[in-house]
Amino acid sequence: EAGVTQFPSHSVIEKGQTVTLRCDPISGHDNLYWYRRVMGKEIKFLLHFVKESKQDESGMPNNRFLAERTGGTYSTLKVQPAELEDSGVYFCASSRFLGEVEQYFGPGTRLTVT
Amino acid sequence: GNSVTQMEGPVTLSEEAFLTINCTYTATGYPSLFWYVQYPGEGLQLLLKATKADDKGSNKGFEATYRKETTSFHLEKGSVQVSDSAVYFCALSPNYGQNFVFGPGTRLSVLP
Numbered sequence: 640e641a642g643v644t645q646f647p648s649h650s651v652i653e654k655g656q657t658v659t660l661r662c663d664p665i666s667g668h669d670n671l672y673w674y675r676r677v678m679g680k681e682i683k684f685l686l687h688f689v690k691e692s693k694q695d696e697s698g699m700p701n702n703r704f705l706a707e708r709t710g711g712t713y714s715t716l717k718v719q720p721a722e723l724e725d726s727g728v729y730f731c732a733s734s735r736f737l738g739e740v741e742q743y744f745g746p747g748t749r750l751t752v753t
Numbered sequence: 754g755n756s757v758t759q760m761e762g763p764v765t766l767s768e769e770a771f772l773t774i775n776c777t778y779t780a781t782g783y784p785s786l787f788w789y790v791q792y793p794g795e796g797l798q799l800l801l802k803a804t805k806a807d808d809k810g811s812n813k814g815f816e817a818t819y820r821k822e823t824t825s826f827h828l829e830k831g832s833v834q835v836s837d838s839a840v841y842f843c844a845l846s847p848n849y850g851q852n853f854v855f856g857p858g859t860r861l862s863v864l865p
Binding site: 643645672674676679680681682683684687695698730732740741742743744745746747 | 757785787789795796797798799802804842844846851852853854855856857858
């Protein structure tokens with residue numbers, strides 16, 4: 640089966656612009672997670688969808704970040720307006736059901752804000 | 754709260770050397786523990802996992818044992834190869850299906 644895919648692989652934007660990241664989870668996986676690694680630090684949780692509902696968004700840094708998962712399939716993460724400190728790698732992960740231990744990660748999107 | 758601490762490196766070894774990357778955690782309850790690896794230009798891949806105390810995870814010659822008494826999950830490999838060069842992340846999941854908590858990652862470089 641195809642793995643988790645993310646688009647784009649790399650995005651370079653200027654401060655103040657808007658960027659939308661996309662994640663396609665493994666088919667049939669109800670759970671979708673967003674994480675990010677900023678400035679080579681630890682990977683931090685952003686939010687968790689169960690199907691189209693936000694289960695936990697406690698890691699979202701501020702209201703410049705908006706995540707959606709319409710229809711419970713792919714998800715988008717929009718940053719508007721982007722700031723320099725948003726630069727980093729954004730990872731998406733999915734799992735089939737809520738009790739599953741393992742999460743399957745995508746390749747990540749490297750975001751550079753200049 | 755939950756946290757993971759690991760040696761940050763970078764770690765540089767010669768081929769066939771013994772590898773240990775230390776990882777300790779703080780968590781309430783009984784978390785599951787993981788090692789993920791990120792090879793250059795690729796995404797995170799699960800390397801191994803352990804879901805309860807005294808479990809040993811193993812894969813590709815790597816091993817880690819879940820030690821509840823020392824809250825540790827150290828990664829070991831007896832003989833590293835150049836192809837093992839990557840960033841290694843220790844992580845925990847507090848409960849099934851909850852978000853992961855990661856350590857800062859350890860960059861390993863193996864020289865021929």
